[in-house]
Amino acid sequence: MTEIKKTETDFQFVLHHFKEGTLLPKKGWQRFKLLHHISYIRRNIAAASIAAVVLAASASIYYISSADRDSESKTAVTNVDAKTSNTSSEVKIAKIQFRNAPLKEVVSKIESVYDVTISNLPKDDIMVTISYEGTAADVVETLNELFDIDLKITPNPSED
Numbered sequence: 001m002t003e004i005k006k007t008e009t010d011f012q013f014v015l016h017h018f019k020e021g022t023l024l025p026k027k028g029w030q031r032f033k034l035l036h037h038i039s040y041i042r043r044n045i046a047a048a049s050i051a052a053v054v055l056a057a058s059a060s061i062y063y064i065s066s067a068d069r070d071s072e073s074k075t076a077v078t079n080v081d082a083k084t085s086n087t088s089s090e091v092k093i094a095k096i097q098f099r100n101a102p103l104k105e106v107v108s109k110i111e112s113v114y115d116v117t118i119s120n121l122p123k124d125d126i127m128v129t130i131s132y133e134g135t136a137a138d139v140v141e142t143l144n145e146l147f148d149i150d151l152k153i154t155p156n157p158s159e160d
Contacts, residue, residue: 095133103128103143107151110139120152 094113098106103126107118114136126147132139140153 091135093133093135095131096139097131099129101128102126103147106130106143110136114139115156117154117156118151119154120150122147122149 092114096109096113098109104121106128107121110116111118116136118140126149128143128147130142130146132142134142136153140151143149144151
C-alpha cells in the first residue's frame with residue numbers, strides 16, 4: 001500500500017506542476033536549439049575578443065618597432081653637376097635628403113658633397129629632416145632660416 005500512496009503523490013505533483021505543451025517533442029527541440037544558439041554566440045564573442053586583443057597587441061608592436069626605425073638617422077645624396085648661366089665657374093648642385101639626422105651629420109655630409117667648410121655650428125643637438133636640391137649656399141641658407149641658426153660657409157680651395 002505504501003507503493004500506491006507514493007505513486008499517487010507523484011501523480012499529484014505532476015498534475016500540480018504540469019503545463020500544457022511542455023513535454024511536446026517540438027518544444028523540446030526548440031529549447032535545445034535556443035540553448036545551443038546561446039552557447040554558439042558566447043563562443044563567438046569570446047573568439048572575437050581574443051582576436052581583438054591579439055590585433056591590438058600586434059598593432060602596438062608594429063607601432064613601437066616603426067618608431068624605432070624612424071628614430072634612426074637616414075641620409076641619401078644624389079649628385080648632379082650643372083653650370084650656372086651667369087658665370088663661367090662650375091657650381092655643384094646636389095639633391096640631399098635627411099630623415100631625423102643630427103645637424104652635425106647633415107653639416108658633415110654637406111661639406112663632403114659640396115666640397116665646402118661650414119663653421120659656427122650651434123652647441124644644441126638639432127635633429128633635421130629635409131629633402132633639398134640646390135647649391136651648398138642654398139642648403140645652408142635654408143637650414144639657417146629653418147632653425148634660426150647662423151652657419152657660415154666657405155669654399156675649399158680647388159686643387160688644380
